[in-house]
Amino acid sequence: ALRDVTGTTESIPLIASSIMSKKIASGSKNLVLDIKIGEGALIKDIDSGRRLANLMIKIGKENDMKVVCLLTNMDIPLGNNIGNSLEVLEAINTLYYNPNNNLNKLCIELASYMVSLGLNINYEEAKEKVLESISSRKAYNKLLEFVSYQGGNINELPKSNYIYEVKSDREGYLTNIHSLEIAKLSSSLGSGRKNKEDKIDYSAGIIINKNINDKVNVGDTVLTLYTNREVPSIDKDKLFTIDNNINNDIKLIYEVIK
Numbered sequence: 725a726l727r728d729v730t731g732t733t734e735s736i737p738l739i740a741s742s743i744m745s746k747k748i749a750s751g752s753k754n755l756v757l758d759i760k761i762g763e764g765a766l767i768k769d770i771d772s773g774r775r776l777a778n779l780m781i782k783i784g785k786e787n788d789m790k791v792v793c794l795l796t797n798m799d800i801p802l803g804n805n806i807g808n809s810l811e812v813l814e815a816i817n818t819l820y821y822n823p824n825n826n827l828n829k830l831c832i833e834l835a836s837y838m839v840s841l842g843l844n845i846n847y848e849e850a851k852e853k854v855l856e857s858i859s860s861r862k863a864y865n866k867l868l869e870f871v872s873y874q875g876g877n878i879n880e881l882p883k884s885n886y887i888y889e890v891k892s893d894r895e896g897y898l899t900n901i902h903s904l905e906i907a908k909l910s911s912s913l914g915s916g917r918k919n920k921e922d923k924i925d926y927s928a929g930i931i932i933n934k935n936i937n938d939k940v941n942v943g944d945t946v947l948t949l950y951t952n953r954e955v956p957s958i959d960k961d962k963l964f965t966i967d968n969n970i971n972n973d974i975k976l977i978y979e980v981i982k
Contacts, residue, residue, distance in 0.1 A: 736776050739766060744783045754841035755784060755791045756834055761978060762798030764903030770795060770978055777981040792837045795978040796830060800936050801901050803827040807915040807929015809881045810950065816878055819864035825935075826976055832858070833977065882927035884950035890958060892944045892966060898934045900965035906930060906947075909963065913951035925952055937970040 747755055757780060759773045760766070767773045777793035784791035796802075803826070805814040818828050832854055840850035857863045871878055910916065914925030931948040934940060946964055949955060 736767075736772065736779065740776060740779045740783060744780055744787075747789065748783075748787050753789050754838070755789055756837045756841065757791065757793045758830070758834055759793055759795050760798040761795055762903060764907050765798040773978070774981065781981065790841055791982075792841065793981045794830075794834065794837070795981065797974075797976055797978060798903055799900070800826065800974050800976070801903075801932050802830060804932045804935070805929065806906060806910045806932070807913075807950065808924065808926040809883070810929040810931060812878075813881055816864075816867065819858065819867055820861065822858050830976060837980075884925075884927040885952050886950070886955075888949040888951070888955050889945045890947040890949065890960065890963070892940045892942060892946050893960070894940075894966050895942050896940060896966040896968050897970050898936060898938050898940050898946065898964060899967040899969070899971040901932060901936065902963055902965070905962045906932075909949075909956075909958070912956050913949060914953055928952065936974050940966050
């Protein structure tokens, strides 16, 4: 919150020191980091992502820590849910249903590198263990165990009083989700804060009902908004792009840096 209000959230040295100081203090010796690249991320381009990754890897080596960084694309939706409660719900559903989507694919990649480092085994063997843990629902049951030990209940996630649909007024293919504008809209619904004193509405947020390159017809619901406030005026063209042709630049993972 302090870096938000002082305008220093995008400083690479501060990002690196903030992340790595916590890991060093906690005694971590193996670390896998997902560095988001895109208009809605702290890091806007791949070159800056490489700078951040190499700096954190350097800090790790100086403190006897193995670090692996994945540079991933934030300009395509990773999941479909935005907002605190909604994102928790999507995480639960991902572990339970094991869907073939970007969120699950990236989680599997990150977990595979984590298991590889933690057990000192190769990536392929680690990935097999990860896939088995998901398919057998051991991972899902472990999540329930974590929540239970902390006094939580996944059946009591907060829910918003108001639900609004943003519908398409044209036909074509969904070629872009403007993540920064979507994040701003979600925050205005109550899911984020502009000032450090603001209170967060944990039920507020957005569900993206279409994925990149999905066919969209006039009247289709593209976004569903959840809030306890009045919805601000919405400029659909700032939130998503519908075109006649599909988007061919939808790479999920740009690079893995070790």
